[in-house]
Amino acid sequence: MSSTTTKTTKSPAQGKVDYDPIIKELPEQQLIQWLRDMLLIREFEVRTMQSYQNKKIGGFCHVYIGQEAVAVGSFAALKPEDPVITAYRCHGQALARGIEPKYCMAEMYGKIGGCAKGKGGSMHLFDKSNNFFGGHGIVGAQVPVGAGLAFASKYIDEVINEGASTRVAMAFLGDGALNQGAFHEAMNLAGVLDLPLVVVCENNGYAMGTAIDRGTTRGDNISAKADGYGMEGFVVDGMDVLRVYADMKKIVDAARAECRPKFVDMRTYRYKGHSMSDPRKYRTKEEEQQYESQDPLDRLMMYLKATTSFSDEQYKTMNKDVRAEVKAAIKWAEQSPEPTPDEQLYHDVFVEEFGPYTGTSVPEMLEEWEKPDSQKS
Amino acid sequence: MANLTLVQAINLALIQEMEDDDRVIILGEDVGPNGGVFRVTEGLHQRFGSDRVVDTPLAESGIIGSAIGLAMAGLRPIPEIQFEGFLGPAFDQICTHAARMRTRTRGALTVPLTIRVPVGGGIHAPELHSDSPESFYAHQPGLKVVMPASPYDAKGLLISAIRDPDPVIYFEPKRIYRAFREEVPEDEYTIPIGKARVVSEGDDITIVSWGASVVQCMKAIEASDRSIELIDLRTIYPLDIETIEASVKKTGRVVVVHEAPLTAGFGAEIAARVMEHCFLYLEAPVQRVTGFDTIMPYYKLELEYLPEAERIATAIDHVAAY
Ligand SMILES: Cc1ncc(C[n+]2csc(CCOP(=O)(O)OP(=O)(O)O)c2C)c(N)n1
Ligand SMILES: [Mg+2]
Numbered sequence: 001m002s003s004t005t006t007k008t009t010k011s012p013a014q015g016k017v018d019y020d021p022i023i024k025e026l027p028e029q030q031l032i033q034w035l036r037d038m039l040l041i042r043e044f045e046v047r048t049m050q051s052y053q054n055k056k057i058g059g060f061c062h063v064y065i066g067q068e069a070v071a072v073g074s075f076a077a078l079k080p081e082d083p084v085i086t087a088y089r090c091h092g093q094a095l096a097r098g099i100e101p102k103y104c105m106a107e108m109y110g111k112i113g114g115c116a117k118g119k120g121g122s123m124h125l126f127d128k129s130n131n132f133f134g135g136h137g138i139v140g141a142q143v144p145v146g147a148g149l150a151f152a153s154k155y156i157d158e159v160i161n162e163g164a165s166t167r168v169a170m171a172f173l174g175d176g177a178l179n180q181g182a183f184h185e186a187m188n189l190a191g192v193l194d195l196p197l198v199v200v201c202e203n204n205g206y207a208m209g210t211a212i213d214r215g216t217t218r219g220d221n222i223s224a225k226a227d228g229y230g231m232e233g234f235v236v237d238g239m240d241v242l243r244v245y246a247d248m249k250k251i252v253d254a255a256r257a258e259c260r261p262k263f264v265d266m267r268t269y270r271y272k273g274h275s276m277s278d279p280r281k282y283r284t285k286e287e288e289q290q291y292e293s294q295d296p297l298d299r300l301m302m303y304l305k306a307t308t309s310f311s312d313e314q315y316k317t318m319n320k321d322v323r324a325e326v327k328a329a330i331k332w333a334e335q336s337p338e339p340t341p342d343e344q345l346y347h348d349v350f351v352e353e354f355g356p357y358t359g360t361s362v363p364e365m366l367e368e369w370e371k372p373d374s375q376k377s
Numbered sequence: 378m379a380n381l382t383l384v385q386a387i388n389l390a391l392i393q394e395m396e397d398d399d400r401v402i403i404l405g406e407d408v409g410p411n412g413g414v415f416r417v418t419e420g421l422h423q424r425f426g427s428d429r430v431v432d433t434p435l436a437e438s439g440i441i442g443s444a445i446g447l448a449m450a451g452l453r454p455i456p457e458i459q460f461e462g463f464l465g466p467a468f469d470q471i472c473t474h475a476a477r478m479r480t481r482t483r484g485a486l487t488v489p490l491t492i493r494v495p496v497g498g499g500i501h502a503p504e505l506h507s508d509s510p511e512s513f514y515a516h517q518p519g520l521k522v523v524m525p526a527s528p529y530d531a532k533g534l535l536i537s538a539i540r541d542p543d544p545v546i547y548f549e550p551k552r553i554y555r556a557f558r559e560e561v562p563e564d565e566y567t568i569p570i571g572k573a574r575v576v577s578e579g580d581d582i583t584i585v586s587w588g589a590s591v592v593q594c595m596k597a598i599e600a601s602d603r604s605i606e607l608i609d610l611r612t613i614y615p616l617d618i619e620t621i622e623a624s625v626k627k628t629g630r631v632v633v634v635h636e637a638p639l640t641a642g643f644g645a646e647i648a649a650r651v652m653e654h655c656f657l658y659l660e661a662p663v664q665r666v667t668g669f670d671t672i673m674p675y676y677k678l679e680l681e682y683l684p685e686a687e688r689i690a691t692a693i694d695h696v697a698a699y
Binding site: 058059060110111118119120121122123124137138139140141176177179180181182207208209210214215216281282338339341344345346347348349 | 406407410411414432433434435436437438439462463465466501502503504505506669670671672674675676677678681682
């Protein structure tokens with residue numbers, strides 16, 4: 001992590017990284033879990049792309065491959081009760097926050113077994129029970145909402161419960177979203193109102209086909225923008241989950257302790273196109289390969305191998321496990337009932353018959369369907 | 378004459394207007410070398426360069442606001458908004474500046490602006506990428522709102538919009554961007570703003586529609602053995618009540634079809650006007666076939682939401698049997 005004034009740290013040579021001391025204290029099991037979490041996202045996204053190509057998934061679809069370390073490392077720095085919000089590239093965040101893959105997959109399939117009963121699709125994953133507040137399609141518009149979540153946390157803790165503010169909200173946005181007025185309004189508001197909000201810009205260098213330098217001032221160091229809003233800005237290497245965690249832990253802890261906003265320029269890269277129909281003419285193969293050679297999964301693997309007894313055998317088992325989990329998610333999605341107009345088209349605009357749907361809990365209407373055949377009434 | 382899709386017709390109109398008038402410039406997100414999300418501005422950047430085909434930051438309020446400034450200074454900007462759902466951040470600029478500048482300055486300043494926006498459902502997109510917000514803008518005095526339903530009209534209407542001295546929102550029904558081709562003259566021509574088109578003549582029933590729904594209406598009419606007159610509004614505001622009135626006085630029965638939700642959809646305005654102008658001629662209450670008063674659903678249910686030919690056919694039967 002470097003603050004606004006220092007220069008960006010280049011990614012160090014692989015394997016020989018000097019990590020922050022807090023990494024050395026982490027139990028091996030924790031690191032292995034992060035590897036699994038990232039692998040799950042990657043596998044989920046690979047299968048998502050296949051399903052999209054097979055026309056099982058419609059709408060638009062933006063995959064998270066390459067950015068896995070950001071969601072996994074950042075959420076590891078949060079507490080479960082901290083609210084989180086993001087944009088439309090949300091599959092990785094949803095999974096890292098703990099929503100079961102099957103609810104995400106079924107959502108993209110447009111089936112009623114999805115986390116929003118198949119109404120939102122790829123861009124609009126939600127999981128209230130895990131304090132995951134979406135998944136939003138309008139670029140930048142989620143950031144003020146994130147400020148509102150931070151405001152609510154503080155208000156509930158301080159005014160209603162008459163204690164100290166305990167929670168931190170985290171709002172993600174893309175680098176393209178930096179150019180939306182909503183982002184700037186939210187930054188100023190968070191600064192003025194002392195909101196416990198960590199704004200994380202997933203800076204993957206492109207907004208669709210527009211490279212950051214073409215669309216954004218100070219594209220070389222966007223954390224400089226934080227200064228204008230009276231908050232600290234940081235640059236974090238988003239291609240390395242251990243660095244993400246170590247840096248974000250400090251940033252989040254500080255935001256919590258000070259009850260103040262922070263801004264993070266999270267340097268990352270999306271390996272694939274913006275959406276499923278993007279020939280990526282705006283960048284070179286060499287550039288893509290350069291980032292892929294610093295793959296966050298490989299980097300963690302290498303660290304694990306260098307510092308623990310984690311074996312290829314263990315990795316194989318993990319891989320098999322993850323594949324099975326994603327396969328099961330696809331099966332769930334495929335078998336989940338199609339939405340019917342009578343049940344789905346006219347509802348959920350206001351309070352309605354099916355009751356509030358709380359994320360990963362099974363909606364009432366599915367409980368029956370989930371029972372083994374022998375128990376069905 | 379060339380056989381063109383709606384996208385190609387728009388592209389041609391843009392090229393010709395840019396060639397004729399160097400006050401015409403295009404701006405928007407990835408409209409340059411990438412040619413825009415729907416490739417409507419394909420080839421324009423190569424042809425006219427970065428000065429006239431401007432890739433902007435991802436900032437709709439900034440795009441429309443600065444286009445208003447360009448227009449007030451005498452240029453003819455054509456900003457593109459990628460999807461109707463992203464008009465939100467620009468809504469303020471459109472309604473508080475573009476629409477009011479002429480009145481506010483008592484005619485001293487005008488805003489000759491054409492905002493191009495893909496609109497409507499039917500392409501398997503999620504909400505925010507499938508909506509039909511035309512009545513929001515029709516409700517704002519000071520804006521003209523048009524929506525072609527064919528390649529021929531697309532070209533002529535766009536040229537009119539660009540040359541119009543006032544702000545025009547030019548909605549492009551994305552479902553029929555490439556759905557069919559039509560003979561489009563090579564030469565420039567205009568379709569007047571504020572003038573509807575009688576697509577097919579008939580004596581029993583009048584159907585009024587616009588945008589991609591017109592195609593659904595044509596399907597329903599083909600399948601029906603009644604004599605039905607189909608009016609494609611082409612311009613939503615200012616409304617061509619004369620064409621509607623003439624038809625309804627002949628048929629006495631009206632069906633209005635649009636994708637937007639029922640309540641306060643532009644069909645409500647048409648129904649009221651028909652009542653005011655043709656009350657004594659009406660044989661049946663005006664029927665509306667529209668989207669529902671719910672959020673546009675994800676793709677699995679989108680055809681249930683949209684006013685497809687079957688639902689229109691049912692309305693035809695209802696209004697005929699009344
Ligand atoms: C207000 C608004 N304008 C335009 C779009 C269309 N759009 C969707 S994603 C995107 C690019 C966003 O880039 P960035 O913020 O960097 O996020 P990334 O895709 O890199 O994750 C655009 C222009 C939108 N969804 N909302
Ligand atoms: Mg980006």
